[in-house]
Structures are given as structure tokens and as C-alpha cells.
């Protein structure tokens with residue numbers, strides 16, 4: 001894989017895991033001017049998208065939230081910092097529920113960038129020890145609570161598991177599994193079906209990524225839906241595309 005990043009551009013780009021080979025968004029997203037999109041996956045699980053610009057091109061970051069009887073749980077913070085509060089407001093307006101917890105699937109800006117804000121307003125934030133250690137090492141706000149991997153958490157009638165299958169996009173990337181729905185929120189560990197390359201991998205481990213993904217597939221042989229960290233998420237080609245990119249195919 002040829003790196004598209006010169007060493008000096010890395011600092012600008014650090015903390016993002018999108019696919020640079022994908023020059024822009026799909027036509028439907030290009031037409032979209034709203035900074036925050038919220039779409040229903042099922043009655044309990046919603047996907048939200050925020051945007052950011054790298055070298056003049058706008059990219060989308062996907063994240064999800066889960067509606068429980070006790071409140072709403074965010075899995076990853078908005079990438080666009082102007083949307084940290086509007087996301088809470090939209091959730092309150094749409095579901096009449098507060099956000100009671102915020103999890104991050106790895107330490108980068110498009111996942112954990114909102115920790116400082118949510119910590120400041122008193123919403124508990126959660127990450128694995130590895131993610132918190134990386135946040136600390138990179139002088140970023142850490143989660144206020146540590147989360148265990150491979151453990152089913154049940155909150156307000158809903159459950160989820162954070163799992164770590166090894167390094168890939170980053171050293172700490174975890175995925176979120178929703179067992180009732182067999183839905184996998186892959187974060188940046190999983191590429192979109194339309195991704196043209198692996199994106200920003202300087203903080204990750206490409207050699208480990210493929211065996212890590214194989215461990216995920218062994219653990220979850222039946223998956224109804226896979227949410228990638230960036231770009232198109234409604235079709236079914238995410239895992240195949242990620243495997244192809246890791247094998248060097250296109």
C-alpha cells in the first residue's frame with residue numbers, strides 16, 4: 001500500500017481514520033448540507049453521521065447510539081466538535097431522553113474527541129485501558145471510566161459488548177456488538193464497502209489487521225449488519241471490502 005501521506009502532513013491528519021482514496025462522498029451525501037444526520041437502524045439503535053474536512057475534501061464519520069429505558073448511550077463522539085452539544089439536543093428532542101454514557105471505540109479524534117466536552121458537562125465517558133493510555137500519551141482527554149472487553153453490559157433492557165480482536169486501524173480499536181440484533185459497529189476497524197484504501201494507518205498495524213479481523217469473524221459468524229467507521233453503511237459489502245483491502249486487492 002502506497003502511503004499518500006508525506007511525513008509533515010501526518011500531524012494535520014493524525015486522529016482520523018477515513019479513506020483518502022475515496023475522493024469525496026457519494027452524491028447523496030454531497031448534497032447534504034446538514035452537519036449532523038441521524039438515521040434509524042431499528043427502534044433502539046440509531047446511526048448518526050458528522051463530517052469533517054481534510055485537505056479541502058469533506059468526509060463522513062459514522063457512529064451509533066442505543067436507546068435504553070435508562071437513557072441513551074453514545075458509541076463514539078461526533079467528529080465535528082461543533083456537534084457535541086447539538087447531538088445531545090437532537091437526541092433529547094427526538095427521544096425525550098438524556099445521554100447517560102459515552103463510549104469510544106479508539107483514541108482518535110473522530111471517536112474520543114468529545115471526551116473533554118462530555119467530561120466537563122458531567123456525562124460519564126468510557127474507554128478501554130489501552131484507549132485511555134493512548135489518549136494520555138497523546139495529551140488528550142481520557143474517559144472517566146474504564147470498560148472491560150468481551151463482557152456483556154446490560155443497561156435499561158438493552159445489551160452490548162465491546163470487543164478487541166487485535167490491532168488494525170489503530171492499536172486499540174474495539175468493535176461494539178449488539179447481541180439482540182446481531183449488529184456490529186465496526187468503527188474504523190471496518191472499512192466501507194466503497195473504501196478505496198485502508199486510509200490512515202500510521203497509528204495502526206496493517207500486518208495484524210487481517211488476523212484480527214479473522215478472529216472477529218470466528219467470534220461472530222452470523223452478523224446481520226456491519227457499520228463501518230466512515231462513509232456508506234447501508235449495504236452488505238463492508239467486511240468483504242475490508243478483507244480485500246487487507247489482502248491487497250481492489
Ligand SMILES: [Zn+2]
Nearest residue numbers: 016017108188
Ligand atoms: Zn482512527
